[in-house]
Amino acid sequence: xxxxxxxxxxxxxxxxxxxxxxxxxxxxxxxxxxxxxxxxxxxxxxxxxxxxxxxxxxxxxxxxxxxxxxxxxxxxxxxxxxxxxxxxxxxxxxxxxxxxxxxxxxxxxxxxxxxxxxxxxxxxxxxxxxxxxxxxxxxxxxxxxxxxxxxxxxxxxxxxxxxxxxxxxxxxxxxxxxxxxxxxxxxxxxxxxxxxxxxxxxxxxxxxxxxxxxxxxxxxxxxxxxxxxxxxxxxxxxxxxxxxxxxxxxxxxxxxxxxxxxxxxxxxxxxxxxxxxxxxxxxxxxxxxxxxxxxxxxxxxxxxxxxxxxxx
Numbered sequence: 001x002x003x004x005x006x007x008x009x010x011x012x013x014x015x016x017x018x019x020x021x022x023x024x025x026x027x028x029x030x031x032x033x034x035x036x037x038x039x040x041x042x043x044x045x046x047x048x049x050x051x052x053x054x055x056x057x058x059x060x061x062x063x064x065x066x067x068x069x070x071x072x073x074x075x076x077x078x079x080x081x082x083x084x085x086x087x088x089x090x091x092x093x094x095x096x097x098x099x100x101x102x103x104x105x106x107x108x109x110x111x112x113x114x115x116x117x118x119x120x121x122x123x124x125x126x127x128x129x130x131x132x133x134x135x136x137x138x139x140x141x142x143x144x145x146x147x148x149x150x151x152x153x154x155x156x157x158x159x160x161x162x163x164x165x166x167x168x169x170x171x172x173x174x175x176x177x178x179x180x181x182x183x184x185x186x187x188x189x190x191x192x193x194x195x196x197x198x199x200x201x202x203x204x205x206x207x208x209x210x211x212x213x214x215x216x217x218x219x220x221x222x223x224x225x226x227x228x229x230x231x232x233x234x235x236x237x238x239x240x241x242x243x244x245x246x247x248x249x250x251x252x253x254x255x256x257x258x259x260x261x262x263x264x265x266x267x268x269x270x271x272x273x274x275x276x277x278x279x280x281x282x283x284x285x286x287x288x289x290x291x292x293x294x295x296x297x298x299x300x301x302x303x304x305x306x307x308x309x310x311x312x
Contacts, residue, residue: 001297002047002055006030008038008293009045010282011148011207011266015080015089015115020048021270022115023280024061024091025295026076035291042074044093046116052272052280052298061118062093062110070106070125071095077148077207077266078107080115081160083187089115090187092162094147095125102142107149107164109187127162127182130192134180135167146180148207151187154247160184161248163208168199174229177205179219179251196249201256203227207266210247213277214303217244219251220259222266222281239267239281243307257308261299263290269301269309277301279311 002009002023012025027045028038044062047055062075071093078093088111097104108124129146131138148165166180178195204227209220218241225237239259243252259279261267267281278298284291300312 001053001294003292003294004045004057007045008035008291009295010038010284010293011077012268012280012282012295013077013079014268014270014280015082016270017115020050021052022046022048022080023055023295024078024080027060030293035293039076040074040096040098042076044075044078044091052270052278059116061091061112062120065095065120069095070097071108073097076105079150081151081153081187085186088113090151091118092126092149092151094149100137100142102137102144104137104144105147106144107146107162121188123188126188126190127164127192129166129180131169133169133192133194134178135169135171135176139169141167145204150208150210152210152247156246157183158185160187162190163196163210163248165204165206165208166195168195171199174203174227175199175201177202177223177227179205179208179249181248197251197253200251200253201229201232203229207268209268210244211269211277212247213309216303216307217246218242218303218307218309219244220267220269220309224265237265237284238262239264239279241309252307255306255308257304257306257310259301259309260311261296264296264299270298272298277309279309 007027026042028041046058073096076094106125110118135141162182168178263285264281265284302312
């Protein structure tokens with residue numbers, strides 16, 4: 001379990017360097033008193049482990065930039081990949097600003113030779129919501145949801161792909177969440193494409209991840225109770241899985257099912273040293289009062305015949 005005495009920790013992402021598991025996570029001081037205030041004080045912490053259970057704290061990876069900057073308010077959730085062309089690690093992350101009284105999220109990256117010391121790309125941000133396809137302040141929405149980049153290399157086209165949380169243009173407030181998509185040949189410059197799905201049927205589809213397990217692709221995401229569609233009875237705050245035909249879809253949101261790790265939110269799935277797929281996320285419970293500000297021990301998973309994930 002990852003727990004800090006003086007900070008809350010929540011969303012996380014992982015990288016395996018072959019020796020240690022590295023976990024990057026959002027953190028904010030408990031001196032804020034109210035955990036609901038943590039989001040606009042978030043920085044990116046870092047720890048490592050041999051077993052995904054006992055963690056050694058390392059120097060923080062990123063904090064909010066000095067204003068004026070695209071990430072001057074907070075640094076939010078991301079993912080890490082290694083670029084074989086320059087042998088550097090790339091951390092893609094969400095930067096937050098608050099112009100015009102709203103919230104704007106964009107995506108940039110930082111690089112590192114060792115996973116410890118990170119340098120921001122001077123040309124950040126590298127992707128932003130295109131108002132042609134997605135809801136933005138230009139389209140009249142006070143908030144631009146464009147966050148949680150999941151980056152991977154796809155051998156089908158020999159390009160890097162980014163999937164991220166976004167809202168489809170002109171969608172319903174409780175249905176408009178979609179899977180945004182961008183591509184790159186070098187990790188540095190990106191082309192934002194139309195979404196890979198229409199309206200997913202939720203107000204948010206957060207912390208997207210796609211993996212291949214037992215020969216089947218599956219997408220993992222989370223959604224909070226206040227973003228649930230009232231026409232989806234039985235759904236609750238938590239981490240969900242969706243069958244997929246490939247890393248870029250089609251995604252079968254009509255077969256969405258909750259992963260029954262009750263109260264674990266923004267979970268990531270990962271393989272431990274034995275090859276077992278496990279789930280790691282923060283303990284959110286079903287209400288603000290149940291938020292613990294710590295990340296759980298790994299929970300073993302299994303693939304169902306329907307192509308979704310359940311606790312083993």
